[in-house]
Amino acid sequence: MxxxxxxxxxxxxxxxxxxxxxxxxxxxxxxxxxxxxxxESKYPDQKSVSEMLLEVRDKQLDSLKTEFTNLKNExxxxxxxxxxxxxxxxxxxxxxxxxxxxxxxxxxxMNEDQKQAANVKDLxxxxxxxxxxxxxxxxxxxxxxxxxxxxxxxxxxxxxxxMTALSTKRAAEITKELAGxxxxx
Numbered sequence: 001m002x003x004x005x006x007x008x009x010x011x012x013x014x015x016x017x018x019x020x021x022x023x024x025x026x027x028x029x030x031x032x033x034x035x036x037x038x039x040e041s042k043y044p045d046q047k048s049v050s051e052m053l054l055e056v057r058d059k060q061l062d063s064l065k066t067e068f069t070n071l072k073n074e075x076x077x078x079x080x081x082x083x084x085x086x087x088x089x090x091x092x093x094x095x096x097x098x099x100x101x102x103x104x105x106x107x108x109x110m111n112e113d114q115k116q117a118a119n120v121k122d123l124x125x126x127x128x129x130x131x132x133x134x135x136x137x138x139x140x141x142x143x144x145x146x147x148x149x150x151x152x153x154x155x156x157x158x159x160x161x162x163m164t165a166l167s168t169k170r171a172a173e174i175t176k177e178l179a180g181x182x183x184x185x
Contacts, residue, residue, distance in 0.1 A: 001068075001071070005064065008060060008064070012057055012060075015053070016053070019049065019050070019053065120149045120150060120153050121153045123150055123153075124150050124153035124154045124158075127150060127154065127158070127161075127162070128154055128155060128158040128161075130161075132161050132164050132165045133165075135161060135162065135165035136165040136166070139162065139165050139166055140166070140167070140170070144170075144173065144174055144177060147162065147166070147174055148174060148177060148178060150162065151174070151178070163175075
């Protein structure tokens with residue numbers, strides 16, 4: 001854009017220089033009335049060369065101003081779009097960050113659950129080697145969820161020992177829970 005303006009300005013400057021040179025050359029040929037050549041036309045209804053050149057230059061300037069205004073508006077619109085897209089990117093980065101935090105929390109919970117499952121399996125193996133009389137006092141001092149977790153990790157032959165080690169009432173409650181039946185109260 002600057003190159004075009006420079007070239008147009010240089011062209012106009014060269015043109016005016018040539019007009020001035022021609023004017024002086026003509027004034028030397030016709031020394032009697034140099035003012036009539038530039039100011040007055042031979043034809044009163046026609047414009048002088050300098051007036052026509054000024055009009056052309058004014059039209060070119062108006063055209064360049066219009067183009068400049070259009071380019072400024074286009075740049076403003078693009079800047080607005082860039083700002084809007086930057087806002088969207090920031091919002092999406094925030095969402096990604098939240099999801100990454102949730103994922104880290106879920107991974108940590110999963111690791112804890114895996115450790116707990118491994119511990120329950122180890123307990124179940126240990127309880128499989130014990131006698132019913134040894135299991136009773138231990139199982140009577142843990143909650144139902146722990147008894148069920150151990151029960152689910154024992155072999156089918158050893159599961160009988162768990163139920164035998166518990167009191168009849170507690171074995172019935174745990175059986176209901178294992179079957180998915182809600183206890184009443």
